[in-house]
Amino acid sequence: MDLSKLDPRLRAHVSGTVDVEVGALAPRAAQRSQSSYFPTSDDGCPSNRDHNIKVNQNCLNIADPDLQGRSQAQNETAIAVNQYHPQSVVGSYNDYRRGDGTCGLSFSRDAAGSWTDSTVPNGFTRGGPFNKPREYWQAGGDTSVAWDTRGNAYLSCQVFNRGSAVSPNPDQSSAFLVFRSTQNQAASWNFPGRYATVANDTAGSGAILEDKALLSVDNHVGSPFRDRIYVTWTEFTATTAYIYEVHSSDYGETFSARHLVSSVSALCQFPVSGPTGGCDNNQFSQPFTGSDGALYVVWSNYNTVDFSVTRPGPARYQVLMARSTNGGDSFGPPQRVGTYYELPDCATYTGQDAGRACVPEKASTSNSVFRASQYPSGAVNPRDPKEISVSFGSYINRHSNERNGCIPTGSVTLSEAGLYTGVRIPGACNNDILLSASSDGGNTFTGSAADPRNLTSLTVARGQRTTDQWFQWLAYNRSGSLAVSYYDRQYGSDEQTGFSDFSISGSEDLRHFAVRRVTSSSMPPPTQFSGLFWGDYTGLDASERAYPIWSDTRSPELFVCPGTATGPGNPPKLCGMKDPQGPANDQDIYASGVQIPAGDDDR
Template identity: 25%
Template sequence: MKRNQAANVMTACVWAAAAMLLFPGPGRAGGFRTPAADPGAQENARSLATALLRSDVAKYLSGPGRSVLEMIGSDEPRNESLKAGHELWSGDAAPLGPSTVRVNDPGQDGYAASDITTQSETAVAAFGPNVIVVYNDSGQFETQSFEGYGRSTDGGATFTDMGAVPVIFPTAANYGDPAIVASRRGEFFVAAIAYNSTLLGSQFTISVQKSTDRGLTWGAPVYTPQYASGSFADKDFIAVDNTAGPSSGNLYVTWTNFAPPYNELPIVVSRSTNGGASFSAPIRISAFGSSNEGPEPAVGPNGEIYVAWFQYQGVGGAGIVMAKSTDGGATFGPPQFVTPVTPIGFGTGNLAGNFRANSFPRIDVSPVNGEVYMVFAGNPPGPDGADVFFIRSTDGGATWSAPARVNDDTGATDQWFPDLAVNGEGKIRVFWYDRRRHSDKPGDLLIDLYGTSSVDGGLTFSPNQRISHPRSGSDAGMIPAVGYDPYINPIYMGDYNDIKVDTTPTGPGLGFYSAWGDFTRIVRTDGGTRTDQDVVFARQDLTPALARGGPAGTSAPELATGDPNPKGPRTTINFVVGEAAAGPVEIGIYDVAGRLVSRLASPALSPGRHELAWDGRGEGGESVRPGMYFVRALQADRPVVCSTRILYMR
């Protein structure tokens, strides 16, 4: 049997084993009891869970949210059928990429024999050499916390699996959907869906816990107040103001609120102005009567707060909505419908492999100029089921660019779960799950992780690069890992991954820190052979070569604008043509709105250093205004190969 044939057979067999594992239903592995102080509180929580799961809005619940409610609604004993012990065998189907590190320790999955081994929904934050990755961890169920975390003190070179973020209170529980940020003081704040029968009664909200020793220990949970009676808080995110302004240090927590009579799903925000010691009563920022999910906050360089989310039903239809605050989160302006989106998965169908996905937006703000950027997955017209799109606002969210596709494949394969981050120089990094390498095999379910970068505010992006398993063969990749864990919804494989830049004492740093769900490891348990959900981490510093998508001078022209910068009335654009990039080169000059100002063309060029002159005039011969301009090098077979920026002065 040929190598490729053998690999394909292995892929098919492993997936078949995973797909045939029957989800045992709520509570079969033992109903996850609420840590109630009295039977009445526990019964109230069970009634809330049952009513919500029977409602029409249950399809919009996050994976952890639905799983928790299903387990709380069970009457079966918690540990009735669990079998302690590790898997019978495990191994990696392909090596992890260089500088890619597994965060969780599979050896700590004490109930792997019962297939309770899910780690997913990653969130990452870094300060100095300290990196913390939090994630959903079903193996920590005995601690009343679904929130595991790994800690690194060497910049992410190695990680220690620290177990669960402790809930501290015996009447409390953490139910996942983790989010984490680091402040300029080096404090880490982690948020999650929470329950405390003593403090909260039968209701659920969001907990925030603080670490002042770089994740070695965590303080007691501080709870956001409920938004409405009988609420279930879902899909939380958290942001911290790391500016030097009057709101510096403020924390902002967002979530979707599920409450009777379940005829709408509002987005709400709660803030802390005292370092997480307490949180304000949440305020609603979405339109009345609308149904929404997946809100994420981000803070701009002047302390302005943006919250973006996905609207399923409301004015404008399905799409991305945003609200903004300019007074430190005390109030928000009216919600703004940003762009329509045809959603993928999450109530509208699942991707191949029977796992669900979503079109929740991810948002970040440039600390350099305040531009606002979002990425999201959407279903474009035609046979392509899911692509990743980017939008930008250069006027504080008042107007937005048309969605631009980020993935540069030419097939109709799926791309989903994108995230982005902007570093202290304004450079952008985006990554997502991708199936392009397997487009010639319609039945192939293999998944990779791809990424791209922009150094011009999202006007252009570098050629996409494979991040996961970059040194592996054409048949290497990740096989969907769903349907095996009795504590997890059978079509759940996480709802998001995460990328952030490091935090420094003065604000955003330069390095990009990524964490994602990885399905490389294959395990064998009493239930059969399957892939497993783990968490991996990688750090990337956006060097010029990475921004261009390849080694300098090998496959694309290399722009070097020269000195001085600012430029005078006559500007010389210097660039280098590599061995593999010989041929005509076109230099485009663009203004900050992305409009073409001038085009400089060259004849066919040999490898080496070249220059083109620009006289400061536009396409019509008019003199351009002084200001910031972007320079892009283009070739016929490469729409955009590199870019830089110049400050033009007369």
């Protein structure tokens, strides 16, 4: 899609995968300067870090300095455990090792203790609606994975072409492909992938983009829709961003017609496309199922702020949910799960990445400028189909110290990100991960009418009360304990320097939460893609143990040393690079199997 054709109120929510691949980040990229290179003995190959296990098993490709991240990075993680054979785990991610982004896969047969890479055959599909034998795809990403009850694994992979703005090919088609690994524990995948949805734009009109799909499988043996596969996504047009759903009852061979999920609702007060547009500004949908066969879809909705006025109100948006009791053939009206405050506008507080929110550090430096957004993640308690939990971030919460200057003041029309006083004040503003729960099958939620300041926070450790947590994901284990994982700045000087860790919160009763650090040391701010892109989300699944998976920046990025490879007798050598923003680093995928913490850290 031609992103310049999108209404600015929609443009900010296009996935990072697409934003990077169509070249939109390049004009905004901060230029690193005064670089210094230093020799290194690092060979860029896989290495574990204590109990943090490296998932992608490639050695690091060596890119030219102006293409940092290309041919190297991995981000936007997902993970799934086979509930009927918990030793089998599959992880997916955006994978840039071929230069373009693509859908990366790794699998484990020892409960995430070690990993092997597999290859997704997504270079082309059958022509189908293109009236040709084949349609070739330039790039892909935005992955998700799941298992059914019979040992098959599934992958959803977004594929698209970038059009004439960045290549000689005018094609701007986009699609979601579903691949199946047939009873070999995610080691190999069927070819070609099956279309869950596809938009034919070989003419390059740039009028439509299928974006940000997630997949779920009803893996409950007693469900009336056992092994049904669900895919939800956002379809962007120039003035709308609706959520749609399709499903498959034949193990991903064919998919249903699409169904609108984000229907008209009085909850959506300010439509983008006009007074009858309803809930037309949405993103970050996630489907999940209960043991009774109910399908739930949660997503972020932005039709709560009037951007037609000169000074839009605070960036307070909402999480909506729709339920289907007939296997995805139709949905009830959207209902509110909770409201939240978006992260601060990056350009306002760091001078970088206009049109995006980010997570600024508290010091005067501006190293933490990667794009970031709030989004929901939900699941049903396997022991009780009436208990549903949904987590999401909020920049204003029970720990925001408004007496110390943390006050929401408005929104930025271009990005829909937030404006606040107190963003740089230690102990004032901080992002929390919040919980909204239902005990009646989604008829009501604790967050439906609650101010985010009064909603349950999962990030309750003493060090989290004044620091940022973001990019969360949620899962129940088989015993009914809740786990939520996320990036975390409570450790050491993370909040001042823009470094990050990864943590997990756990609860047995949805009231008392304990927190455990997952990373064995802190990660520096990302430097690839000029520090502007580190993905849009992370992943988590659980059997008895929890399995968080994240993009990690502790590995150094490698370059050919300047002055080498210049002729006979002067062979190429490897160097690291350091400049005023710190050593350049790679983005790798790490995972860990951990016990879900229990207890009460809110004391």
